[in-house]
Amino acid sequence: MKPMHVQTIIQEFERRSPKHLAVDGDKIGLQVGSLDKPVNKIMITLDVLEPVVDEAIENDVDFILAHHPLLFRPIKQLNVDTSYGRMIEKLIKHDITVYAAHTNLDAAEGGVNDLMADALGITDTDVLVPVSEDPVFKLVVYVPESHADHVREALGDAGAGHIGNYSHCAFTTEGRGAFRPGEGTDPFIGEQGKLERPEEQKIETVFYGSQRSRIMQVLKKTHPYEEPAFDVYRLETPGRRQGLGRIGYLQEEMTLDAFADHVKKAFGVEGVRVVGDGGRKVRKAAVLGGDGNKYAMEALKQGADVYVTGDLYFHVAHDAWMEGLMMVDPGHHVEKIMKQSVADWMIEAVQSHKKATDVIVSQVHTDPFRFR
Template sequence: MKKVNGEAIIQAFERFSPKSLAFDGDKIGLQIGTLSKPVANVMITLDVNEQIVDEAVEKGAELIISHHPLIFKPLEHVRTDSSYGRAVQKLLKHDIALYTAHTNLDNAKGGVNDLMAEALGLQQTDIFVPAGEDPLKKLIVFVPEEDADQVREALGEAGAGHIGDYSHCSFNAKGTGAFKPGDSSNPHIGKQGEMEFVNEVKVETVYPHSIEKTVLNAMKKAHPYEEVAYDVYDLAMDGEVYGLGRIGYLPAEESLERFCERVKNAFDISSVRAVGDLTAGVKKVAVLGGDGNKYAMKALHKGADVYVTGDIYYHVAHDAMNEGLKMVDPGHHTEKIMKKAVADRLNTMIKEKQAGTNVFVSEADEDPFQFV
């Protein structure tokens, strides 16, 4: 089967984790290599280091998609007598592209924080720290009747026309398109210099601004005309709010001690750090992947009984204890939950195209901590 081009893989990935959801200044996107090549194997990983790159080389990966950036600060040098420098060298030597999705994958619907909330069994979840709104846009495109189905399908597959639990939504009206091809044109219908009248369909659909490039590219690729006639409008309707963390409820109240066991089981870890009375009950839970120290008091103000996040500082824990907020620290590494979810989604998209590209998760142990 034909391999999928690297650019097409990332376009599929960005349908559920668009770059526009990332915070300003975040180091995301293509960091090393090129996407302009066929890709047989894609490896999904939380972190990138020399060990991870060695695994990618061994397993024949031509593209790595990571959550944490390898290049976060401006490079002053790439010294191959350091592990960091060797990782960069090996990526370049073996022509392995590295693409990173950091806070955009945190903020995305179905991203890191939704996955963590789901693993904990939270119900009635909402965004914990709203970061912005993804405004809605309307696309109107005029298509010959016989080509309308393929354009509608392409738009739906690109993510346009999703309203609630419905996909591929559009409004369609028939009419007559008129045009005169110029001397240098190569018309799909009609002849140069002659007026042409065509039975066309006006297709209207909506999409979030974050995927505009993907939607418009899909529309143009599926459209038969050399020059596509289309309009794009801003809508007054509210777009979907995105942001960090999730806050929701357990099915029933349970002790903090029992909740700690829930956290360990959810994230496949052996231990956690806990703040608060282990016999006290918890029901409303805030969770934020990675380092969420600065949002501890926000969890308290939002009425959370317990706040789950990584890398909790001593003084943050002390303040939370004094204010009555319980906390559970399962470590930063719990964000590894994104690996299987991203691989599964990409594999599904690729199989729908009947392509021969395989997406798999890194098996290397990325957690730098051991408990002794």
């Protein structure tokens, strides 16, 4: 088997974490290296630091997929006597491409914020800070009866027909199609120049706009006709809100101090910073990975009892304290929760393409803080 090409890797990743979900000005995408090459080994990491690059070199990695951008601020010089300069020099010398997915991975379904909410047992979640709305479309396709079940199942497997907690939702009606194959055709049913009236099923299902490319690929791959007949149109049904942070409910009410212990255990950290009276009860919780200072008042506005985020500023904590919003800061580094999940995404993508690219998770500890 051949290795997967970098462009295909990015296409598969962005199917789950599309770039349009990133906040304006975020430094996502290609950071260093080439997008035009085969990839033998992918490494998933939270941060790109010199020890991480050394780890990549030792493991013959040629593509690093990171959450935190390596090039976040403008570069004024590349001094290879510094750790930053040496790191970029090593990446170029060893032909390692670095690609970053930051706030788009935060906002993505199954991304950082969903993973953090799941780890804390927050249920009935909604988006805390909407970035965009994913519109709903309806697909109507006509399939010969012999292949209707196969097409219907494949569309469902690709994500069509998901309504709430139900999957593979579709409506089917039976009837007769009509077509006359023209010169140069190779019809699945019938003969050139002869009018055909095959028994067909009309399948109706729904999908989100972000799924459109994938749904169309699956439809054309599984439909037996040379020229499938189908319609796609946008519905007035409200779309899926996408954005930063999640807000929902804990499975049971607990004190703030008990919740702080729960956060420590869920994220495997030695300590957390807590704002608020430890004996107060919490039930509605908001979470936002990374630096969520600017969204604290949004959590309060939406009725959160407690807000979990990293890098809390002193004065933001003061403001929240005075307004009665409890807060827990487990640190920025808890976003490492994304590493294994993204690795699983990429392993699935490699297997679906039947390629020989390996996927590993960085084992280097990149949290600069420790507790004493």
